[in-house]
Amino acid sequence: MLSWLPQNVSTFGGSVDSTIRLIYYIVGAWFLATEGLLLYFVLRYRRKQGRRAFYKRAETIRQAAWVLIPAAIVLCLDLSIDASGASTWRKVKETLPSNAVQVEVTAQRFAWLFTYPGPDGKFGTPDDVTILGELHVPAGKPVELIMRSRDVIHSLFIPDFRFRQDVVPGRTIDAWFEATRPGSYELGCSELCGDAHFDMRGTVIVHDAGDYASWLRKTWRSAPAAVQNLSGAAKKG
Ligand SMILES: [Cu+2]
Known part of the structure; x- marks a missing residue:
């Protein structure tokens, strides 16, 4: 039904x-x-x-x-x-699970930026890696999103996870989910935030645990170039 x-x-x-x-x-x-x-x-x-x-x-x-x-x-x-x-x-x-993988989410008109802490495990240090429009997470592990907005209210929506959370400028909002199956799932912004609102479409890539670890290592190795390219791309949008 x-x-x-x-x-x-x-x-x-x-x-x-x-x-x-x-x-x-x-x-x-x-x-x-x-x-x-x-x-x-x-x-x-x-x-x-x-x-x-x-x-x-x-x-x-x-x-x-x-x-x-x-x-x-x-x-x-x-x-x-x-x-x-x-x-x-x-x-x-x-409730926020305590053993969660943490990812910082920055919403801006008109992009989602996902920041990983880098090998030192701390945010706000030079080895942080920021990725545009693609959220990579492991399956079977809780993921904590630390969410901020740079301009207006956005809302992160992942229909297949039944996940939706507003992101409000001036506030840091924590949210979480745990994906059960590896795969690629659509994410979007569900708060009308301007004329290119539709551009805030992206992908959640759920890896199984082993894949996620090797994806992290690969991303850290190629990080500096990737970060520059991506922050340039985000500004254009
Ligand atoms: Cu938006």
């Missing part, structure tokens, strides 16, 4: 999907019930010779129950959606 959702390749994607599914079925069932009833009443009580419309107040408990009981059911279903959403929210947004 929900086959239009993209594939799920993250550890928390299943929880996000189950909340989406819950909303979908609850709202869907009420939509069918209320529209069906509306259609029935429209036909059943249509205009007829000799029958006049009249206004009826719900003065007895029995009459008021027609409104109060459905309202109570809607409230209970709302609370169950809230409960499901809150536990997913806590997992995705309020």
